[in-house]
Structures are given as structure tokens and as C-alpha cells.
Amino acid sequence: MLRTSRCASGSRPGHATNGGRSEAASDLLRQDRTLEQVTAIAVKRVIALQIEHAMRSRSISRSEMAWRMGTSRSTVDRLLDPANPSVTLHTLERAARAVERRLGVRLEDDESER
Numbered sequence: 001m002l003r004t005s006r007c008a009s010g011s012r013p014g015h016a017t018n019g020g021r022s023e024a025a026s027d028l029l030r031q032d033r034t035l036e037q038v039t040a041i042a043v044k045r046v047i048a049l050q051i052e053h054a055m056r057s058r059s060i061s062r063s064e065m066a067w068r069m070g071t072s073r074s075t076v077d078r079l080l081d082p083a084n085p086s087v088t089l090h091t092l093e094r095a096a097r098a099v100e101r102r103l104g105v106r107l108e109d110d111e112s113e114r
Contacts, residue, residue: 037085045082047092052080054099068098 055065062080066073071094078084079095089105096103 040085041083044085044087048080048082050101051095051099054101058099060099065095065098069094 055061060068062076063073066076069076069091071091075091076095079087079091089103093103
């Protein structure tokens with residue numbers, strides 16, 4: 001969860017002030033659904049890095065990872081590509097099992113709606 005503190009002026013860092021009214025960058029991004037895309041890519045990057053780290057710590061190559069997952073090497077390449085957010089939960093679950101991990105997914109309150 002990302003939290004921002006207030007500056008000496010009372011506004012939060014990263015906020016533009018317009019005539020005493022501030023607009024958060026997330027509000028601007030939300031207008032065209034960019035926030036969801038950025039969030040999906042960020043989450044995917046974290047997961048890809050975690051899987052890669054687990055593979056390295058177990059000396060698992062991409063080819064062996066594909067074999068353990070019962071899939072193709074190109075699927076593993078897409079899985080580990082941090083810029084590609086289009087990976088299914090099923091693929092993530094198989095990847096987690098292949099590196100002796102468990103995938104956890106949770107639903108959280110949307111604090112921006114409050």
C-alpha cells in the first residue's frame with residue numbers, strides 16, 4: 001500500500017495544486033484507466049521477479065521450468081517478462097508449484113473510493 005505524507009505547505013507530494021484545489025496523480029490516471037494498467041504491470045513485475053529469484057535459488061533454467069510447468073519455453077518467457085501483464089492465474093499457480101511455492105491472491109478494499 002502506498003501512502004504519502006504531507007509537505008510543509010500542507011499538500012501531499014506528487015499532487016498538483018490548482019487554485020487551492022489539489023488533484024492526485026492517481027485521479028488523473030484513473031480517468032482513462034491508466035491506473036489499472038500501471039498497477040497490473042507493477043504487480044506482474046513483482047511476481048516475475050519473485051519467480052525468477054526462486055528459479056535462481058533452485059538452479060532451475062527456463063527450459064526446466066517449462067518442463068516442470070508442463071508448458072512451452074515461450075510461455076515461461078512471457079511469464080518472466082515484466083512488461084507483459086497478460087498471464088493467467090492458472091499459469092501463475094503452475095509456476096509457483098514448479099518452484100515449490102504457493103500463489104496467494106487476495107481482494108482488498110479500494111481506499112481510493114473512500
